[in-house]
Amino acid sequence: MTIRCEIVSQDRTVFTGDVDIVVLPGAAGEMGVLPKHAPVLTTLKFGVIKVRKGGREEIFTVAGGVAEVQPDIVTVLADAAENVEEIDVARANAARVRAEEALAKGVPADTDVYLAMEAALRKSNLRLDAARRYRKNSRSPYSEQ
Amino acid sequence: MASAREMRLRIKSVKNISQVTRALETVSASKVRKAINAVTATRSYATKAWQVLRHVAEQPGRESLHPLLAQRKSVNNTLVVVITGDRGLAGAYNSNVIRFASQRFDLNPAPVKYIAVGRKGRDLLIRRGKKVIADFSNLPAAPSFADVSAVGRLAVEEFKTGTVDEVYLLYTDFVNMGRQIATVKKLLPLELEGEGLVEDFGNKSTGPAAAYEYEPDMRVILDEIIPRFTALQVYQAVLESQASEHAARMIAMRNATDNAKELVGALQLAYNKVRQQGITNDILDIVGGAEALSAK
Structure with a gap:
């Protein structure tokens, strides 16, 4: 069971993929999103997004934005986002x-x-x-x- | 008829011009490609933002969702953001935009104010006696979102404070290399129904919209998304316009190069005739002289 995760900033797509869990820096605190999560619309604080798939974890910085969570997909509309490795x-x-x-x-x-x-x-x-x-x-x- | 020396100079200068125009053509060709890539790169954010907005719009009780979504009962003032280039030598590109603005808004029932993006458009609007309230000229060649976001912010500000009741975006849509069309789009209030702004954003839905939980609340979230989405539309329009500008310049420069070649051909022919005429005259002179001598 995986959930689709899409991170886009205004000028490019930063990440797309099916993952196990997404951890977002939500307005009300860190928020882990698993598949079949209830629909949520939240603003994001400055922070990092963690995306885990199997044993692999990828980290992205995000400078605010909005995330839309649906049972099968997390969409992050970031003001600026970047893979930590980049x-x-x-x-x-x-x-x-x-x-x-x-x-x-x-x-x-x-x-x-x-x-x-x-x-x-x-x-x-x-x-x-x-x-x-x-x-x-x-x-x-x-x-x- | 001009002297041979003058004609030689003329040929040389026309050849130089054709070299410049050919160089400009090549430069524009590569810039078009870059601008198109930049437009494509913004599509995913625009698509996603649009989907989120649509989902929100489908929620119950959306009448009073957000001031930027509300239609005003009477339109007392109209604002138009006009996007043109900073430079000329692009065929009819700049004047087409302004001509279109005239056609569309000269008979507008409400008074119209303009925000000019691009120096050429600003100058043409002012010359026509339009009211230009802001001017964003000299954008960098490949503008980033941050370079352009001020335009969207100003439009949102004007709309929010009530100085204007609707905002239009006037830009040049890039269809293909040979075809660019001046286009108008309604920017604010944002209309979530119908096609309007959707066009090629794609309507693929991510499933039925369930009722959302909002963190912290809907108002704050819409405050985040809508101004950004508006600014992004302006950004996309700027990129489309730039692609169009470069394409128009490329075509104009290609025509100029072709014309220069033709002109060089014609001048060369005339020059050859003049030169031949000179030689013939010289020979006649010599022969005449020699004959006069031998006849003695």
């Missing part, structure tokens, strides 16, 4: 430094720029944390530094 640590790091510098310089709060920088900072932090915690290849993403 995360470019160097780029995420650079993005974080850039955002931190910009915020430190004192952008007036409540402007679009401030919000955008803050979101960028949260996003790169999320990606870095996820890469550090879930990467399968043994080398730490920070080892190069």
